[in-house]
Amino acid sequence: MIYTTNVVASSMASVKLDGKSRALVRQVPQSFTDALAKFFGSGPQDIELAQSQHHNYVKALEDAGVEVTVMEADNAHPDCVFVEDQAVVIDGHVLLPVPGHETRRGEQPPIAEFLINQLKGHKLCRMELPARMDGGDIIRIRDKFYVGHSTRTNSEGIEELKQLLDHLGHELSIINIPDHALHLTSVSSTPSDNLILASEGHLPKDAFEPLPEGVKVLWAPEEEVYGCNTIGFPSGDVLIPIGHPVVKSLLEGEGLNVIELDVSELRNADGSLTCCSIFY
Numbered sequence: 028m029i030y031t032t033n034v035v036a037s038s039m040a041s042v043k044l045d046g047k048s049r050a051l052v053r054q055v056p057q058s059f060t061d062a063l064a065k066f067f068g069s070g071p072q073d074i075e076l077a078q079s080q081h082h083n084y085v086k087a088l089e090d091a092g093v094e095v096t097v098m099e100a101d102n103a104h105p106d107c108v109f110v111e112d113q114a115v116v117i118d119g120h121v122l123l124p125v126p127g128h129e130t131r132r133g134e135q136p137p138i139a140e141f142l143i144n145q146l147k148g149h150k151l152c153r154m155e156l157p158a159r160m161d162g163g164d165i166i167r168i169r170d171k172f173y174v175g176h177s178t179r180t181n182s183e184g185i186e187e188l189k190q191l192l193d194h195l196g197h198e199l200s201i202i203n204i205p206d207h208a209l210h211l212t213s214v215s216s217t218p219s220d221n222l223i224l225a226s227e228g229h230l231p232k233d234a235f236e237p238l239p240e241g242v243k244v245l246w247a248p249e250e251e252v253y254g255c256n257t258i259g260f261p262s263g264d265v266l267i268p269i270g271h272p273v274v275k276s277l278l279e280g281e282g283l284n285v286i287e288l289d290v291s292e293l294r295n296a297d298g299s300l301t302c303c304s305i306f307y
């Protein structure tokens with residue numbers, strides 16, 4: 028890992044709820060129908076619908092009090108709307124991983140440049156091959172981190188993340204992601220600072236053990252796995268994809284205010300809610 032002394036802020040994977048005041052998103056490109064797709068469908072077909080759904084996503088973030096910066100799309104990179112995978116920021120350090128799929132590595136430079144220009148004084152950590160990692164394979168609950176060992180994140184990438192977290196005094200647990208799931212955030216998320224939401228049939232019931240004190244796991248049925256990717260806010264609001272009644276009921280049972288969004292075309296490109304933003 029290469030270390031330098033510039034940078035940035037905070038990604039969805041690593042930011043706590045009270046840190047979600049600003050977000051970077053990226054527009055849906057005209058090439059979006061060529062986006063990678065394997066897990067949730069056969070690929071997006073309606074670019075205008077995808078762009079409209081993304082616009083509504085941005086508005087939902089703004090309605091939650093987030094200051095959103097919208098970066099122009101890059102038509103040379105069909106998956107560029109999914110910015111979460113490109114940077115992971117943890118306590119004064121920003122990790123620029125090597126994205127797990129080779130076609131997505133050209134998306135990173137403008138995102139890194141944006142973050143470097145926003146805040147100074149943080150340490151930049153740049154991963155190098157053979158290490159590979161997508162930001163979508165990391166979740167944080169308080170000061171505990173989980174990383175998915177997946178088709179996009181390998182052992183070398185996990186070891187570099189562990190070295191950084193050891194330096195910062197944080198605990199890391201590794202979760203093996205089944206072949207029929209893309210990322211850890213494809214099957215789980217943290218809708219509040221004391222809840223993990225996860226899908227049955229994708230992860231074992233002890234996957235998150237040992238849990239931080241006061242944290243519990245809510246298990247949704249396997250058929251609602253896509254609903255397990257959520258974005259929570261300090262207000263108690265939580266964004267979920269529309270069409271997951273059990274997930275909605277579970278979260279409302281915890282006193283959260285559920286806001287549903289239609290992101291069907293993003294889903295068709297294997298994208299979820301957290302995929303589309305970097306908080307800083």
